[in-house]
Amino acid sequence: MRLLVKANVDTERANEAIRSGRMQEMLKETMERIKPEAAYFGPLDGHRTMLLVVDLPDSSLLPPTLDSLYTELNAYVEVTPIMNLEELQRGLAQSG
Template sequence: MRVLLKATLDTDKANEAIRSGKMPELMKETLDHLKPEAAYFGPMGGRRTALLVIDMKDSSELPPAGEPFFTQFNAEVEITPVMNGEDLQKGLSQLR
């Protein structure tokens, strides 16, 4: 199932990672581990935020998806099921 992972980073923890020079390394490790279909970064609600589209094969993948953000950035993490256009068309075709 395709999901959108939204990680809102704690400002103090993110500032610490930036000042220490570890932010690029931590983000690269996390992205290499999760292998997102797409990844976007920017401010949302005044806080640094990562939006990742991930294809999860099983619900057991939830802990390893969120933990890097919890442990490294004290982030708030939300995971929401999402669809691309092809998924939507397939789902809508089943409504007939």
Template sequence: MRVLLQAHVDTEKANEVIRSGKMPQVMQEIMESFKPEASYFGPDNGVRTMFLVFDMQDSSQLPPLTEQLFQNFGAKVDYTPVMNFEDLQKGLSQIR
């Protein structure tokens, strides 16, 4: 299932990771874990935020994927099922 992850990152925890010089490595590990089809980064509600669209094969992926965001960034995380236009057309074709 295609999922949109929004991770709102704690400023102080992110600043610690940046100051330590580990931010590029941590972000690379996160991207390798999620394997997103799209990723965007910017402020949302006044805090650093990651927006990742990825394919979740099984709900058992939630703990290992989310835990790295909690531990590294003290993130507040939301998952939302989403569709692209092809998915929407397929779903609409099933409505009578």
């Protein structure tokens, strides 16, 4: 299951991590654990935000995959199922 993970990072927590020098290490650890197909970072809705494309073989992997976003960055996380073009075409072929 391919997902778009939008994580709005808590400003106070991010500022603290940046000042302490821990932010780069936290991001590296998070990316190694989540293993996103794509990762983008920037301001969105007034918050530091991560947009990650993640492909999980099973929905039971959501908690261990995303937990560090909550615990380490106090992030507000939204998860949206998404498809690439090939997957969309397969789905459309089945609905006709």
